[in-house]
Amino acid sequence: MSKKIINNPFRPVFPTPVGLITSIDVDGKPNIITLGEVAMVSLNPTRVSVGMRPATYSNGLVKKSGEFVVNFPTTDIVDKVDFCGTVSGRTTDKFKETGLTPEPAIYVKPPLIKECPVNLECKVIGILSLGSHDLFIGDVLVMHAEEDIIIDEDRGIIDPAKAKGLIFAMNSYWSFGEKIDVIRFTRK
Numbered sequence: 279m280s281k282k283i284i285n286n287p288f289r290p291v292f293p294t295p296v297g298l299i300t301s302i303d304v305d306g307k308p309n310i311i312t313l314g315e316v317a318m319v320s321l322n323p324t325r326v327s328v329g330m331r332p333a334t335y336s337n338g339l340v341k342k343s344g345e346f347v348v349n350f351p352t353t354d355i356v357d358k359v360d361f362c363g364t365v366s367g368r369t370t371d372k373f374k375e376t377g378l379t380p381e382p383a384i385y386v387k388p389p390l391i392k393e394c395p396v397n398l399e400c401k402v403i404g405i406l407s408l409g410s411h412d413l414f415i416g417d418v419l420v421m422h423a424e425e426d427i428i429i430d431e432d433r434g435i436i437d438p439a440k441a442k443g444l445i446f447a448m449n450s451y452w453s454f455g456e457k458i459d460v461i462r463f464t465r466k
């Protein structure tokens with residue numbers, strides 16, 4: 279099998295989880311943006327990154343407030359997820375239009391999305407302008423997880439299959455695949 283050189287790879291790191299990021303404006307009105315650029319960047323302390331283009335409404339809201347929530351949707355609400363990724367909060371109330379339910383967070387002003395089984399409350403600790411996207415680094419203040427997907431509460435471990443996460447790859451939505459093996463690496 280021979281390989282070809284591809285000089286302009288399209289989003290070559292895949293898959294990634296789909297996240298619904300909630301933010302809030304100065305009047306307290308919440309917005310939702312769908313993102314494929316969601317990643318872990320530190321396990322201890324727990325820190326995540328989200329990549330948002332400067333043109334999005336959410337980018338400015340998060341820059342201003344310094345806070346966001348990462349909500350992980352299930353495959354059941356893919357239509358609502360897609361809607362939040364195709365219209366802007368500048369002109370559309372996405373909570374109203376999708377029927378998704380905002381719930382108060384504990385430490386930050388942007389709301390959790392009730393229909394998402396996992397939510398991460400984040401404070402922005404850094405922003406990098408990298409090109410097409412700005413990378414927001416979020417310190418995870420607390421995670422909310424639905425009871426029936428929790429495996430080990432003390433260690434903060436949830437069952438990825440039960441979370442029914444929506445996966446993003448090559449401009450399509452996918453579901454979580456089958457478990458192949460367990461890792462043998464242990465943290466030192």
Ligand SMILES: Cc1cc2nc3c(=O)[nH]c(=O)nc-3n(C[C@H](O)[C@H](O)[C@H](O)COP(=O)(O)O)c2cc1C
Nearest residue numbers: 312313314315330331334335336363364365366367
């Ligand atoms: C599956 C999916 C993934 C997306 N990923 C990103 C992303 O990682 N970064 C980004 O800036 N926009 C991404 N978008 C586009 C935004 O969600 C879209 O521009 C949205 O309408 C912006 O909303 P806002 O203006 O209310 O912030 C994605 C859209 C979809 C449907």
